Amino acid sequence: MWCPAFYAVNKMEIINLSTLTVLGNVQATQPSLDNSPIATTRNGSYKGIYLAQYNQDLFLGVPYAHPPIETRRFRDPAHLTINWTGERPATKYAFECIGYGGDQKGYLQSEDCLYLNVVRPHGFENEALPVLVWIHGGGFRQGGTVDRRYNLTFIVDNSVNISKPMMAVSIAYRLGPFGFFNGDDVAAEGALNLGLKDQRLALHWIQENISGFGGDPRKVTIYGQSAGSESVGYHLRAFNGRDDDLFRAGIMESGPVIPQGPLNLTASYQSKYESIVAEAGCSQAEKKLDCLRALPFTVLNNVLNQTDYNTGWEPTVDGDFVARYPSQQVEDGSFVRVPIIAGTTTDEGSTQSPKPVNTTAELRSWMNTSSSYQLGLPDPLINTLLTLYPNTSTFGIPSSSELGGNVTFPQPYGAAFRQSAAYFTDQVFTASRRRTCEAWAAHNVSAYCYRFNTKPATSTWVEGVAHFSDVAFIFNNLEGYGYSPNPFDVGNLTESYILLSYLMAGSWASFVADLDPNGWTGRGRNATRADWPLYTVDRPLNIVWDANVTSYVEADDWRKEGIALINEVALAYGR
Template sequence: MGYEVSEDCLYLNVVRPSGRGVDLRYNLSFIVANSVAMGQPIIGVTIKYRFSAWDRLQSEEVNGSGSSNFGLCDNATIWGQSAGAASVGLHITAYNGRDDHLFRSAIMESGNPIFFGRQNRTGYYQLSYNNLTEQAGCSKAADSLQCLRQVPFANLNAVINTATLSTIWLPQIDGDIIQRHSSQQVVDGSFVRVPIILGANSDEGTPFSPLGMNNTQAFEISLLSSGMNTSFTQKILAAYPDDPTVEILASLRPTFRPGPPQGAEYRRAATYYGDYSFIASRRLSCTTWANVGLSAYCYRFNAIPAWAGPLDGATHFVEVEFAMLNLDGVGYAPVRTPPFQGKPKPYTDLAKLMSSDWVSFIAQGDPNAWEGRKRAGVPAWPASSAREPKDFVYDANVTSYLEDDTWSTEGISIINSGNLDVFDH
């Protein structure tokens, strides 16, 4: 699933079994071809969707016109990554969890049905909306929203894609598609009951951690500046101590402390930001599904492709080329090194395993339901259990394995317990 910071993008790419979307890294040709070879043929459909203000423009004016989450009206896919996975999660909770039987299962890579933080911050976005209307020449119009609709596409797109306006918009409660906080809905069971594959990467936080994390004070300031209240900030600092032996980036020796621009406590901060942004809500989602008797196949991805360095680790986005079976690295060069370049056979074997698990889940409802999995020598992947929660760890340096989904218990429990109560705004 790919996004577009534009409105001229609402089309489908149907792959059976050759074809591609605009972002070649999400090319479905390879996984669809693999499904045919497995004897479990699937049809792949990539759905382009709107992003930024084209999708999630927020203000009192927009809310007064109806739904403010336009892009969710476009997207009916069951498989997404990152923002795409969050969109899948929003469909699972859409209309207060009403099941219109539009999909039978869902795959969410580095995203899930729980949106941490407040989803009713229209006032926060109002300043950005005012900035947008001013730059677009609509600030003095009697109906600024109608004025924006009449601005030529190229002009409005140029304004939306400025640094201050392009990435700030997030889905908000609009009384229509998003009726309540998704975290509340997951807790009280107001979501579509479908089996899921849901996971995150080991080092999700490395691209999201602020730079210049040189000491505890810098880390504390970053937490407070996000709107977190003082008492909760102290709990986080205690749960994520300055101890590199218990943090992420296992590819680095435990005593290594990054210099500029990351800072000496980069690993500490990146651990928290990864847990907060992806891993804590992933665990809560898996637990919720297990508690109501739904199948949730939960995973942790732990392989580092050729384009990622030691300070990246198994960072956000690294699993995409494996799940898509993009062995040739189509779409990566020249910006990034093709992911499998110079890597040994276990890396391509891992891609075949992950891609085939996805196919089997889509076709059969069970990632274990293909013959080659046993021959690969990996253990069966059970759905998460309320009493014994497990992750399947996709790894290339060792045989992929099961682990107890209990690591970072203290910090993740604190994050999951707070959510709406820890922000001042």
């Protein structure tokens, strides 16, 4: 089950897995082996651990594919075909997939990483529970299921408390160059988008095996944030919208069906691929990709750690899994028609927008340059966009009201930061979210859309309600595990933040259970929320999650002209 070698990349800190509790460092939680649960799959049986504090059964480090190592490196994932008798332990998280970024710090990593984890409320093993499948984010280059911020125990516990019991599964997938390698040789072998194919195989595994854990394969909801949310979108559009009956609903937070970046950077990928081949000493090999497969990990990793070789690898149009540009598929309805939740935060792009931007001319220069978020735009389009996104005191994000008036932003933000942040937020996040909700409404498919408008303690006044602000609330992570500071440590507002978390976690659980987030409106908690309306063509409405008032409903028409133009010219952005 375990790869014999593990690695740290980018000089990241290594810690021993024995120091991690089964809940990803929830120090107060102690598992018990006295009441160990058993689950049976097509390959054999697993023995998990019973978590008395939360009355839950955990199955950790369950493989769903053959390890993608050695000759399987840079290839499609392969179904797990081994069988055994007796019970295999499923009591420890597997290693993280090899990634490059700060989210990997402190976690052991390995190429042998295609595993999943199951969290089930105890006593429900024969109940055919609805299943929430979590796909982590991280820009397709970092992240993993061990991350303490993605602890599934709390959201599962809350589902039981509101009488909407569910189980949750978290899946790992290959990242960066290991999951999204690209180049002519890779495309010729049909080996593009491997990380997405990993996820897809995990969903097939769930269909085949989750009933052995007490889950209902007919009631699967796929759920992600950021790149995980984009992944949900890729599965909704996979194979030109083919419905393989892998899920009945989707939840997309900060990364809807039309992804943020261009999907047609083949030329730049090929140049990078050739540089890696040369640096690795494989230029003279007859089969260069096989030469890279044969390299020891440490040798390949040393090559990837040079310049930008380990970054910028993302999904691409391959004519198969990613059949066409996402905007084209959304336009003609080539997506799986299942209910969704889709939303963004108010100041979504504040942490990722270009910096410093001191003048409109500097923003223009950035818009004219290709990046991982866009292709260089033509001048006439930029002129129109800058008219719709002016550098004025009343426009931009964070809003003047949120900031308490007009303020001067320190470096490295710049005087035109609010202008650039507003454009970036809409170009990368909001426009795609709005187009997603509009498309679902146009095809009479249920869509519940939202805007999260609560600034956690982890965000600065400059950032506002930034990307990732809603995650702790939805996961009901009230202790702030994995965060510094605790997102809920906001002085006299803490109680209202906690109530908002219960409302959101309950609404998500209600959606997973009944495909309707309104099935629970605060029962058992001292909190209420507005009724969450369906997004329709005639009434395009969002629920706004705001700790000051818990929630309210708004018309989804702010920055209407700019967002409409961004969606109209989606192909100019390569999406």
